[in-house]
Structures are given as structure tokens and as C-alpha cells.
Amino acid sequence: MRQTIARMLAGARWLRRRAENVAALLLLVMFLCFILQIVTRYVFNYPLGWTDEASVVCWIWCTLWGAVFVLREKDEVRFDIIYSTASDRTRCIFTIITGLAAIALFGIALPAVIAYVTFLKVERTAYLGVRLDYVYAIYVLFSIGVIARYAGLTWRALKGQPPAIQIGSGSAL
Amino acid sequence: MNSPFAISICAILALGLLGLPIGYSMIAGSTLYLLLANLDLGTSAEQILNGLYNSYVLLAVPLFLFSAELMNVSKMTDQLLRFCDMLVGRFRGGLGHINIVQSIIFAGMSGSAIADLAATGRISIDMMTRNNRYPLSYAAAITAASAVIGPIIPPSIPMVLYALISDASVGYLFLGGVIPGLLMAIAQMVINTLMSHRHNFPVEEPIPVRQWPGITATAMPALLMPVILLGGIYSGVMTPTEAAAVAAAYAFLVAVLWYRNITARDTYLAVLNSARSTASIGMLIAGALIFNYVVTIEQVPLTVKGLLAGYDLSATMFLVWVNIILLVLGCLLEGSTIILVILPIFIPTAKALGIDLVHFGVVAVFNIMIGLVTPPYGLLLFIITAISGAPLRTIIRDTMPFVWAMVIALAIITFVPETVLWLPRLLGYKG
Numbered sequence A: 001m002r003q004t005i006a007r008m009l010a011g012a013r014w015l016r017r018r019a020e021n022v023a024a025l026l027l028l029v030m031f032l033c034f035i036l037q038i039v040t041r042y043v044f045n046y047p048l049g050w051t052d053e054a055s056v057v058c059w060i061w062c063t064l065w066g067a068v069f070v071l072r073e074k075d076e077v078r079f080d081i082i083y084s085t086a087s088d089r090t091r092c093i094f095t096i097i098t099g100l101a102a103i104a105l106f107g108i109a110l111p112a113v114i115a116y117v118t119f120l121k122v123e124r125t126a127y128l129g130v131r132l133d134y135v136y137a138i139y140v141l142f143s144i145g146v147i148a149r150y151a152g153l154t155w156r157a158l159k160g161q162p163p164a165i166q167i168g169s170g171s172a173l
Numbered sequence B: 001m002n003s004p005f006a007i008s009i010c011a012i013l014a015l016g017l018l019g020l021p022i023g024y025s026m027i028a029g030s031t032l033y034l035l036l037a038n039l040d041l042g043t044s045a046e047q048i049l050n051g052l053y054n055s056y057v058l059l060a061v062p063l064f065l066f067s068a069e070l071m072n073v074s075k076m077t078d079q080l081l082r083f084c085d086m087l088v089g090r091f092r093g094g095l096g097h098i099n100i101v102q103s104i105i106f107a108g109m110s111g112s113a114i115a116d117l118a119a120t121g122r123i124s125i126d127m128m129t130r131n132n133r134y135p136l137s138y139a140a141a142i143t144a145a146s147a148v149i150g151p152i153i154p155p156s157i158p159m160v161l162y163a164l165i166s167d168a169s170v171g172y173l174f175l176g177g178v179i180p181g182l183l184m185a186i187a188q189m190v191i192n193t194l195m196s197h198r199h200n201f202p203v204e205e206p207i208p209v210r211q212w213p214g215i216t217a218t219a220m221p222a223l224l225m226p227v228i229l230l231g232g233i234y235s236g237v238m239t240p241t242e243a244a245a246v247a248a249a250y251a252f253l254v255a256v257l258w259y260r261n262i263t264a265r266d267t268y269l270a271v272l273n274s275a276r277s278t279a280s281i282g283m284l285i286a287g288a289l290i291f292n293y294v295v296t297i298e299q300v301p302l303t304v305k306g307l308l309a310g311y312d313l314s315a316t317m318f319l320v321w322v323n324i325i326l327l328v329l330g331c332l333l334e335g336s337t338i339i340l341v342i343l344p345i346f347i348p349t350a351k352a353l354g355i356d357l358v359h360f361g362v363v364a365v366f367n368i369m370i371g372l373v374t375p376p377y378g379l380l381l382f383i384i385t386a387i388s389g390a391p392l393r394t395i396i397r398d399t400m401p402f403v404w405a406m407v408i409a410l411a412i413i414t415f416v417p418e419t420v421l422w423l424p425r426l427l428g429y430k431g
Helices: A002-042 A050-070 A081-085 A088-122 A132-158 B003-017 B022-036 B043-054 B056-074 B076-088 B094-107 B113-132 B136-147 B157-166 B170-199 B209-234 B240-259 B264-297 B300-311 B315-332 B335-352 B357-373 B379-388 B392-415 B418-426
Strands: none
Touching: A002 A050, A002 B056, A002 B240, A002 B264, A050 A132, A050 B043, A050 B056, A050 B264, A088 A132, A088 B003, A088 B022, A088 B043, A132 B043, B003 B022, B003 B264, B022 B043, B022 B264, B043 B264, B056 B076, B056 B113, B056 B157, B056 B240, B056 B264, B076 B094, B076 B113, B076 B209, B076 B240, B094 B113, B094 B136, B094 B170, B094 B209, B113 B136, B113 B379, B136 B170, B136 B357, B136 B379, B136 B392, B157 B170, B157 B264, B157 B335, B157 B357, B170 B209, B170 B240, B170 B357, B170 B392, B170 B418, B209 B240, B264 B300, B264 B335, B300 B335, B315 B335, B315 B357, B315 B392, B335 B357, B357 B379, B357 B392, B357 B418, B379 B392, B392 B418
């Protein structure tokens, strides 16, 4: 039993590292698109249109992918004045309430979100001609990821383990 | 305002207070609104995705984060200390002044106060507390306070966020921040001088003039950064977003070719950390996009405008009230949340009162950045406590004089719009 759990944990860590690889790659591609765009425009006087589009797509994917698969609870921007002073028991109760609310609201919206994204299959991006439903599919993945994550957090809170947070993290200011 | 809206606001506040990340609270609460108002629930996805897709200017945020990460890895900023020593070390409280001047130069390279603190905090505090020359809490306080200059002097991440919600030009906002940023630095130097005389802080040995060229040359890679960034933007060669990418490329090249101290692993971690910050600020932006949509269909900004019109407020009184509200909120909330969620409510009124939106933006950002060092919720205070190991209470005590000085500087830029607008107008701003 213990071995199985250890193996599962190792598997989860492995998956998280791969998710981090993807997020890092998306940011890197976004950056390289910009550099390519600047070089072709100013050095070769040959502006590219697709680089703008590719970098925006990377930004959307990096944000939504990173939000569900890379960020841990302690990386989030939150109002932590109350949570950080609460006891573990209270934190568990807070986590269960917010977790259930998040699962319910993201869950209720999910069918409409899927409908919206699939509806866009007729549209394509301006330069690259990528089907917009593929680009926007990340939001469906994001919604499902949020539901799964809060299901996990709620489950652990029910067993008496509140998520650890770090005061004042996550801000970019 | 009808009840679905009231309920959704209560839901957002309740979820936020109970510790759900703010971005998720706003998405969940706005979804609740769509549900109660019988609107299409897919609207949340539509608003967030289209909003992110069409806000090209926001790409500057991850890129500025990335360049700051790279500068931290290359230790580019360490070379600045001796250069600053050469400039201001020989005055009373010299190391405090060095700390502030270094923040000014760093502010011209990075758009973030947290990045400033992460880059220079440790080394500045070590330098000031060596041989017990300055009390630890004072060293921590001045390091945190001077980091606030970072996002006022361009480039600036919060000004990019403000540009998103106000449609003001990022370039002119950046320019508008230059004089207020310097004013903030002067205010802090005045406090440092006063404190130094009171506590008899030491002066540094003056650096002989013949060493000046060498020291300047060593600091050159860092000193060139603001020149490239701002020169690129204001000569019209680059957009601010492209300039952010160039800054990152420059920081990387300097680390690889000049200092030769960056490994593949460092580079990967810099990319990953930026991706992580991108995701967390991106979630706030996503939440704000859908929440601001709800606020707009509920016509809240117009309602506020109507309410305030009833009071017959003058532009000046309006600015005073907004400043007070923002200072209070800054003690409690994370700054980007205030910019993305609270400021949109005031913008139509500011416009109607004839307040210039560049002036308004710089004043608001200046104000909200003071909130980074005001308790109980002062992000930089938490970070500096972790870096320095001094008790939070003593750091807050020593930071307060700087806060008051910054509030006076805030009053000046509020009542004298020219302090903000002179430079943008000089370079073609028509506002």
C-alpha cells in the first residue's frame, strides 16, 4: 500500500515537472516570436504578421495551462489576511466551502463553455489559419482542471489537511 | 443595480475572504451572476478568451517578468552598488542614499517592485548592516521603501495593467511616471538624511576620481539597459511590448557574453519562474475581464458617476477622495487587484470631470504602490521580513517615515498635474 502511494506521488511529481516544461516552453516560444518579429522588421525590413498571433496564443495557453497545472496553492494571489490567521480546522472549513462553490460554478458553466468553444470551429485565426476552437480549447481544459483541483483540495480538507499558503505570493507588482 | 449583481458581489467577497484565489473568486462570482441573470454561461469563456486574445499590450507583463528574472540570475545589479557609492556615498547616511539611487537605476530596467527587492534586497541589507553600521530594521525598511520606486519609473507592470483598463497609451504613462518616480526618490532621500543626522549614521569614504571611469565601465551593462529600453520606446523604434522582449534578450546576452555566469539550468528556472508569475497574474486579469464585463452591463461606473454628480464634486476633490480610498484599499488588498477591479469604476467619472487619464493613471499607480509597504497587507514588507530576518513590527516602525514622505509626494503629483504631464507633453502627448 505504502509503495503504491509512493509510486503515485512520484508519478504526480513527474507529471507536474512535465507540465512545468510545457509552460516554460510556451513562454520561451512567445519570447522568441517577439525577437523574430523585431529582427525581421528592423533588420530585414520584412514585418511578419504571424508572430504577433503566435505570441498571443502562447500567452493565453501559458496563463491558463500554468494556472491549473503549474501553480500550487501557495503561488496564488489571494486575500490571505483572514485565512493566514485561522486555525487548521477553520482553514479546512474555508477550503471545503470555497472548494464546493468553485466546483459547482465551474461545473455548471462547463457545458456552456464547451458549446461556446466548439461553436468556434468555423472560425480561424487571421494569419496562421488555425481553427479557433483548437486555440480556445485550453479554456475547457482549464475549467476541467479547476474542478479536479478543487475536488482534490476539498477531499484533503475533509480529511483535515488544509492547503498551505504563503503570505503575499503570486503578485507581479 | 439589481439583486443578481448584489448576490454575485457578495459571493466574490465571501469566496475571496475565505481564501479562494482572487481570480477564481471573480470568475466563480461572475458565473453566478450570469446564472441568476439568465445569461449564457459560456459568456465567461468568451469574455476571458477574447479579452486575453485582444490585449496585445499585456504581453509586456510576462516579458518584463522574464527580463527581471534574467537580471537577477546574472547579478547584473551587483555591479551597480559601487557606481552608486561613487555618486552619493560620501553624504551622511551614504549607504541609505546608495540604496535609493540603486533603486532609481534598477527602476529604469525593471517594471516590478518585487523584482527590485528580489534582485537587490539581500545585498543592500548585508552592505548596510556589516559591522553594525545601520540597524537591521532600518536597512530593511529603506530597502523595501526604495523598491517602490521600481514600478513608478518606467518600465512599469502596473502601468501596463492600467493601460489595459483605461485605454491610455502605455508610452505616455511610462513617461508620466519619470518625474513622480524621481520625486518619490527625493522624498525618501530627505527622510534618510533626517534619520541619518538624528541617529548619526556613517558617511562612506569618498572614492577617488581616478577610479570613476573604471567603476562606471564595470556598471555599464546595467546602465545601458534603461537607455536601450526607453530609447527604443520613445524613438518610436519599438512598442513597449517589443521593448520588454528586447530587454530580456539584452539581459540574457549580457549574462552569457559579459558576466558568463548563467547556466542552462539558471535559464530554464528563469523561464519557468516567469511562466509561473505569468499564470498567477494572468488569472487575476482573467477574473477581472469577466468581472468588469458584469460591472459594465450593470452600468456600475455610470451609476457611480451619477451618484458623484449629485455631490457636485470638483476634479480636485474627486482626486482627493480617490486617493484616500486607494490608500485604505492598499493597506488591505494586493495592488494589481485594485488596478484591475476598483479603478475601472472611477475612470468614467474621472473622464467626465475632465481629469487627464494619464495623470489619473500615474497618480493611482503611485498611490497603489505605496500600498506595497503599508501594513497590515504590504507585500514588500512580507518579502523584506523574509529576506532580512528582522521582526516585521520593527520594519514597519522604520518604514512609516518613508510612507509619510511618499504620501506628501503623492499629494504634490495629485495637485500639480504638470509634474506628471510635462514630460509626456514635451514628447508629443496631446492630452
